[in-house]
Amino acid sequence: MDWKPNRHSHLTIQEQIVDWIKSRIEQGDWSVGTKIPTQRQLAMEFNVNRSTVQLAIDELKADGFLESKMGSGVYVANNSWNALLNRSQPNWQQHIESSIHKPNYHTIQLINEYEQMDQIIRLGTGELSPELLPTKQIEQSLKKISLDSKEIGYSSPQGSGKLRRILCNYLKKRGIQTNPENILIVSGALQALQLIAVGLLEEGSIVFQELPSYLNSVHPFQSSGMQMISISRDKHLADTLRTLKRNRQSLFYCVPTLHNPTGYNWSIEERKYFYNVCKELNIPIIEDDVYHELLFESPPPAIKSFDISGQVLYIGSVSKTLSPGLRIGWVVAPTPVIRRLADIKMQTDYGSSAFSQEIVAHGISSGLYEKHLIKLRKQLKTRASFVEEILEQRFKKIATWKKSEGGFYIWLRFHKPVVNKALFLKLIKKNVLINPGYIYETRDLHHIRLSYAYASFEELNEGLNILLELIQQ
């Protein structure tokens, strides 16, 4: 041992001894179980006071590097390597737990994990089955798209001008008159919600929503410090909102067409009443309209279509109709809002994928998108009828549901509160994945969001059988 502490170091003698012993352990010179020299020997080697060595050893014992064995001496401890690892890594768990963004519910984390497994039957997935995706069409359109080198650079903050012009035209069919300046292309509707959460609301603002709500399964507003208030749209809506809002900033998030998770639709009267109440109280509306093209009958007009005062922030996306992997959505809103959201988007990701924007622009402008939608609605309707038939035959005694009007979901209500985490986990063991109602409304133990859009017919049949079996048990 030819090491000695440096008396001119900025570290104390004790600190240097601690570091030196740790380096012995780290380099494997003193492996686990090694008996270290006595305090007297070390003090002599280092040419320091024995009390200094004793303090250093006490510190190493407290940190788990060394341990005393009664009457035998001091040894390198069993968990000295853990102690070393912890020392060399920041405490990530503490970082994670104290960070701003909320974690997903454990159930949703499991859903995300199990959705990747081939053998799993996905009874709840909010995504089109691979066989319903227009993969061939997209492949062919890729051959037809001629890219201008300008188009594959960073796009303008609001997204491709071409796509925004095409969308203006497309949205006319939804009754929405707008300009390219009033459109922002986003990386999916979810990003639109995130941008609104961080760009338009002060901390502590209120976000009104209906229950159950898609917003309870993702946390863009909750993580930005907004207060979520769930209310029902009855005849007291105006009074309820007035009382709750007081002087605070607020907005109302809604999915009036093919609501997620219930699949319900608001009538035109309900839409107008709701719009007028929010306008009177000066509460901006977020109209999330990502499912409207999947309504089996023609959809009622968007709330945005009667918005003359810039009250409505309208959100669309191709995730539910064309491909969620393209990550293309849009927001239609007054110009200052669009500029603000575009500014944050540029700070977040420098714009959505240029290729994806070109694919969507080509799909819509060539009419291929609408052709695909016609076919898709038929396929989804067949799937919905198939599942409804099974429910009619096997679930009638234990559950109720409303006939699907379009989209992906049937909001299946069991008479008894059986849809708990235990059921969810038991189903996973049987390779069946469901979206339980409690991820959309915490206290709900009656519902399952049944999706007929993803699993194959055989899987739907088998998965529903397993579900029935377990619930009857």
Ligand SMILES: Cc1ncc(COP(=O)(O)O)c(C=O)c1O
């Ligand atoms: C109502 C609603 N809004 C937004 C989204 C997110 O869509 P995107 O994939 O476009 O981000 C979803 C997806 O499930 C949804 O159901």
